[in-house]
Amino acid sequence: DVKVTQSSRYLVKRTGEKVFLECVQDMDHENMFWYRQDPGLGLRLIYFSYDVKMKEKGDIPEGYSVSREKKERFSLILESASTNQTSMYLCASRGGIALDYGYTFGSGTRLTVV
């Protein structure tokens, strides 16, 4: 089975800190995604990457950046954490050219910014 592993299950950070959320997948997938999930707002796409060193903005990229130096790892960076970035963050991956595959999600990182 494809596994998508997010490094932390729960994280508490202070306002202004630089925060790194790590995501690793083990199935050689080209596409990787970062979403945030908030009550009443559902899942919203922050950034995605379809290849190493490639990145595309999603629907809510402000305040975030990403890094994909290796195919298996996709990092989400909060440059200066703010309380409105308190959320559940979900990483996902999908295999390459084929469009008819579902996404595999990690277990999520619940980030609290205080």
Added chain:
Amino acid sequence: SQQGEEDPQALSIQEGENATMNCSYKTSINNLQWYRQNSGRGLVHLILIRSNEREKHSGRLRVTLDTSKKSSSLLITASRAADTASYFCALFKAAGNKLTFGGGTRVLVKP
């Protein structure tokens, strides 16, 4: 908006009953997917239906898609307590390589 809208927002049924939830959308899609999320966890892919398909089955799951009405339904037959979760429809559009999610339906299956 490309986001799907799900109905109902919440559903409570007895074990053994069927659960039906619906998803409506406004734009053209390449495929529509359904996911399950147990409380506080990641999403699990359940089933994918292509835009040229009308119905698909997987175990106790049945999905229909009506592209003329831009709507889909997910039926869970003979529900079990373990089916208690939130269910999301997600719309995939190849242009843009993006999957966008609806707000979800919370399903409670009472033993």
